[in-house]
Every structure is written in C-alpha cells, then in structure tokens.
Amino acid sequence: MAASATTLLVATLLLTLSLQSSSHSLYSFSPSPPQHSEWRPARATYYAAADPRDIVGGACGYGDLEKSGYGKATAGLSSALFEKGQICGACFEVRCVEDLKYCIPGTSIIVTATNFCAPNYGFEAETGGKCNLPNAHFVLPIEAFDKIAIWKASNMPIQYRRIKCRKEGGIRYTIDGAAIFLSVLISNVAGAGDIVAVKIKGSRTGWLPMNRNWGQNWHINADLKNQPLSFELTSSDGVTLISYYVAPQNWDFGQSFEGKQYET
Numbered sequence: 001m002a003a004s005a006t007t008l009l010v011a012t013l014l015l016t017l018s019l020q021s022s023s024h025s026l027y028s029f030s031p032s033p034p035q036h037s038e039w040r041p042a043r044a045t046y047y048a049a050a051d052p053r054d055i056v057g058g059a060c061g062y063g064d065l066e067k068s069g070y071g072k073a074t075a076g077l078s079s080a081l082f083e084k085g086q087i088c089g090a091c092f093e094v095r096c097v098e099d100l101k102y103c104i105p106g107t108s109i110i111v112t113a114t115n116f117c118a119p120n121y122g123f124e125a126e127t128g129g130k131c132n133l134p135n136a137h138f139v140l141p142i143e144a145f146d147k148i149a150i151w152k153a154s155n156m157p158i159q160y161r162r163i164k165c166r167k168e169g170g171i172r173y174t175i176d177g178a179a180i181f182l183s184v185l186i187s188n189v190a191g192a193g194d195i196v197a198v199k200i201k202g203s204r205t206g207w208l209p210m211n212r213n214w215g216q217n218w219h220i221n222a223d224l225k226n227q228p229l230s231f232e233l234t235s236s237d238g239v240t241l242i243s244y245y246v247a248p249q250n251w252d253f254g255q256s257f258e259g260k261q262y263e264t
Contacts, residue, residue, distance in 0.1 A: 040160055042138060043136070044094065044138040045145075045156075046140050046145035046151065046154075048142055058114050059085060059214070060114045061088075062088075065114060070112055073109065073112060074112055076138070078136060080133055081136055082113075088113055088114065089112060089187070090192065091111070091112050092110070092111055093109070094109050094159070095107065095148055095159050096149040097159050101153075111140065112165065113193075118131060120132065164190070168188075169261070171188055171241075171258065171262075173231060173257050175229075175251060180221050183219045184200070184217070184231075186216045190263075192237040195233050195234065195236075196234055196236050197209070197233070199231070200222075200224070202227030202230075203228050204227055205224070228248055231243050235262065243259030243260040
C-alpha cells in the first residue's frame, strides 16, 4: 500500500513539472536586445571634407546630412553590413585598434549609418576592393576619422559595435510624391535607429502598410490628401511606436513633420 502511494506521488510530481515546463514554453519570450552588442573587427577609411557625398545624402536617402541633423557623425557601410539599406539609421560605436603608431588610444566615436560603400570587383577583397564581400568596412568623414586615428593612417583596423541611438527632438517625416503616390522619408530615429516596417493612417482609412522604396524612404499608392496622417513604426528590435496626427489635414508634398520619439 505504501509503495503504491509513493508511486502515485512521484507520478503526480512528474506530471506537474511537465505541465509547468509546457506552460513556460508556450508563453516564453525573448529578452530585450542588449544596450550594446559585442565588439567586432572591421576596417575604416575616410573621405575628404570637399567630397560632395554629405550634400547628396547617399544611399539611405537622407539628403543633405548637415541640414538633416546628422552632421559628420556618419558612416558608409560595405555590403557585409549595409543589409540592402535596412540598416540605414542604425548607430555604431567605432574605435581604432592594433596600430600603435596611428591609433589615438582611449577614444571612440558614435556614427549613424547613412550611406553605402559599393564593392569594386575589379580588385580582390584583400587588396583594392575594401568594400567587397566579405569585408566589414566603414567609410567615415575625415572629421570623424581623425578623432580615433591620425589621418595619414588611411585604411585602419577598427572594432565596432551596435549601440542605441540618441537623437534630439522627434522622429521626422518628410512627405514627397504626387497625386496618389506618397513617399515618406523617416529620419532622426532614436533607439534601434533602423525601421523595418511602417504603416500610415488617414482620418478616413484604417492602418495601411507601406513598402520600402530605398534606404528609409517608404511609399504607398493611396489617396490620403485632405486627411491628417498618423504613422506606426516598427524598429529592428521589434519595438512599435505610434504617432497620431503627425501631419495636419492640409499637409502638402515637400513638407516635413515631427512625431513621437523612441525612448533611450
């Protein structure tokens, strides 16, 4: 009789543990991403102050980087890092390593991904094709580069890590297009920095998904004139942010508006 009772008790305990384990697996969730990712190796070069790429804005579509608030704290990324433009807006901490002659010890910079360093397959990745796959490479304005290394260094070994972006003011929405074609450039994004999904809503519509055009330019074909516009953004870390009535009813193409900002 005692043996039967013991057997029944053990079976009950095993069943309880099994149910608890199943319940945990059904409702488990991934933890929030870390504030900083681990340091990874790469290389960095610079471009001169007279280079026009800061004015034309590069492959992310931000336009004049000075006027749009990014300044010289920017970077063009090689194919291995650029993710076909999805990475636009992400922030990285960069430091010079290994070269005692040219590195400025104890320094690092924070830059935002705003451009693409195109590969040059006329050269091998180990020689002139610095941005060829599989190279992780940063192209920096000289004003940023010389904060971590002496400019004579040219192609320098560095380490980089992904960090949270800190921005002043709200997220900016610049509206362009014509008739029912609507294009929206999303910039000055804090938190993860890079946006992976966008929805737009007029006062006479539900939430409508937008498609990535290029960089952080998103578009939709919909008649949204004479309606206040609201936006729902999802960043690469899975955080969704809704800003209601970002643009007023009388918005027009070529205008920019400011919405809520991600917390950092």
